[in-house]
Amino acid sequence: MLAVTIDNQKLSVRENSTVLQAIRQAGMQLSTLCYWEGLPPYGACRLCLVEMTAPRRQTIAACTYPVFDGMVVETDGPHARAHRKMMLEFLLARCPESEVIRRLADEVGVSASRFPANEKTEELCILCGLCVRVCRDLVGAAALGFIGRGAERTVDTPFHAASDVCIGCGACAAVCPTGAIRVEDVDGQRVLHPWHTIIRLQPCQGCGQPFTPEPMSFLRTHVEGIDHVWGLCPACRRKQVASG
Ligand code: FES
Incomplete structure (x- = not known):
């Protein structure tokens, strides 16, 4: 010590x-x-x-x-x-x-800034790189990266295009400290803003509601002991576990 x-x-x-x-x-x-x-x-x-x-x-x-x-x-x-x-x-x-x-x-008593204001007043990204790091180091997808230099520096998918390696887990949004990343589940799809990426959601085998990104089905082979609840949304999973 x-x-x-x-x-x-x-x-x-x-x-x-x-x-x-x-x-x-x-x-x-x-x-x-x-x-x-x-x-x-x-x-x-x-x-x-x-x-x-x-x-x-x-x-x-x-x-x-x-x-x-x-x-x-x-x-x-x-x-x-x-x-x-x-x-x-x-x-x-x-x-x-x-x-x-x-x-x-x-x-800390700061109400105004002496530095030139960003023209993109709606900017929420502080370039902290948490989304890049969680995607690369914990999820292992490496769907995001820093692009450009200086004032043009940003975080995005390669070529600002829909990612073909994103698994739609939403870890990037979960760690973002400023809410610059949004995950929206709509019409059976998960939309990741601002990554231009849309991922199909797999329907629950119990109630039929779309609930989990299709690319995440690989987890089934990585996590043992979940076969009895695999494919069920959280609500159906709880019912299944409660009914023994
Ligand atoms: S530099 Fe230490 S928390 Fe960001």
């Missing part, structure tokens, strides 16, 4: 932890947007900037910085607060209509 001090609180932290994990272990709050437990940290949003004050003074991203014995961190010093405020100004300029960004900005 490593001895770490965070905001004057002495902690004993497991090796290979990050500063963010130590902060959360101590029960302290630190807003994050691009961090998702279970995915390797990426350090994109810079909202988790804190200040290491010993053994040297340095502003660090808590989600990517590993703890080490004897380190001292301040989460709410003037430097760290100023950096986080500036990051929220950046994000506010990029996504002025995002409720999440506006709430976070409000919490």
